[in-house]
Amino acid sequence: MSTADRLAWSERLTNRLWLSTDGRYAIVRDELPEHRPKRTVTFTLRKIDPASSVAYPGTLGHFLAQEYTLAGAKQEAERDNFAEEHAAQLNVPPDLPAVGLRRFFWPISNGTTRAGLAIVREDGRYLARVYGTVRTGDGFEPGVFAELDLTGLGFTGTADNTTEHGPDPCYDCGVNPGTPHLDGCDIARCMFTGGQRLSCEQDDHDDCGRQVWTGRWPGEAEAEEFGWWVQDRCAEGLGWVPCAPGAPGACPDLNRLHLDARWDRTAGRWVRREEATR
Numbered sequence: 535m536s537t538a539d540r541l542a543w544s545e546r547l548t549n550r551l552w553l554s555t556d557g558r559y560a561i562v563r564d565e566l567p568e569h570r571p572k573r574t575v576t577f578t579l580r581k582i583d584p585a586s587s588v589a590y591p592g593t594l595g596h597f598l599a600q601e602y603t604l605a606g607a608k609q610e611a612e613r614d615n616f617a618e619e620h621a622a623q624l625n626v627p628p629d630l631p632a633v634g635l636r637r638f639f640w641p642i643s644n645g646t647t648r649a650g651l652a653i654v655r656e657d658g659r660y661l662a663r664v665y666g667t668v669r670t671g672d673g674f675e676p677g678v679f680a681e682l683d684l685t686g687l688g689f690t691g692t693a694d695n696t697t698e699h700g701p702d703p704c705y706d707c708g709v710n711p712g713t714p715h716l717d718g719c720d721i722a723r724c725m726f727t728g729g730q731r732l733s734c735e736q737d738d739h740d741d742c743g744r745q746v747w748t749g750r751w752p753g754e755a756e757a758e759e760f761g762w763w764v765q766d767r768c769a770e771g772l773g774w775v776p777c778a779p780g781a782p783g784a785c786p787d788l789n790r791l792h793l794d795a796r797w798d799r800t801a802g803r804w805v806r807r808e809e810a811t812r
């Protein structure tokens with residue numbers, strides 16, 4: 535890590551309030567009303583979302599951590615800042631060589647960092663490993679956090695390591711591909727309307743059904759099948775524009791599904807709108 539990505543602070547109210555100079559973090563000093571044996575001083579770290587600070591000037595953001603020292607609160611801010619800047623690299627790669635790999639979200643990463651449980655063949659032995667990522671100089675690579683020697687436990691087999699591990703579990707509820715999403719999953723679609731199940735008002739149905747996680751975002755397969763793609767050209771002030779399937783950064787155009795396709799509740803998928811009904 536270079537020194538360039540360290541936070542700088544300014545004290546806005548003497549011994550009361552500190553803001554990071556990039557405007558993304560605030561630390562508030564409080565004294566809890568606990569007098570025995572002496573009053574407890576706390577330093578609360580808050581994170582300021584740039585969008586809401588525009589809408590609500592002066593907001594001190596949302597709670598991130600509470601510490602007993604200013605240095606401790608600053609350290610927590612550094613940790614959060616680091617995790618945000620390196621989110622992609624902190625993931626165990628989907629093509630890690632292993633006999634089998636199941637990736638999952640590292641519980642303390644706020645749903646940003648992918649760890650993995652893998653069976654790995656090494657020197658003729660089978661090992662069950664929990665991977666996270668560790669820093670190596672300027673980069674990151676998968677590090678082993680726990681290991682069981684399956685060969686030592688009597689496991690035998692002939693499978694070899696591969697880098698093809700199939701799709702990840704659902705990004706929200708964590709079920710494996712081929713399994714219905716859990717209640718409360720915000721990725722699951724309503725099988726009656728095709729809209730988000732979590733926000734479905736069930737106007738004309740009682741049961742939203744149980745959509746199965748396929749390993750892809752709902753609607754992506756249909757948009758790909760119809761040849762509908764967009765690319766991000768926001769940096770040029772163009773927004774998201776239609777593009778060819780192989781164009782740089784091409785993503786399936788999910789918005790177009792709502793315009794040029796309709797939800798077929800019998801088939802449980804999007805189908806193209808007939809030309810005549812356009």
Ligand SMILES: [Zn+2]
Binds near residue numbers: 706716719720
């Ligand atoms: Zn889910």
Ligand SMILES: [Zn+2]
Binds near residue numbers: 736
């Ligand atoms: Zn519904």
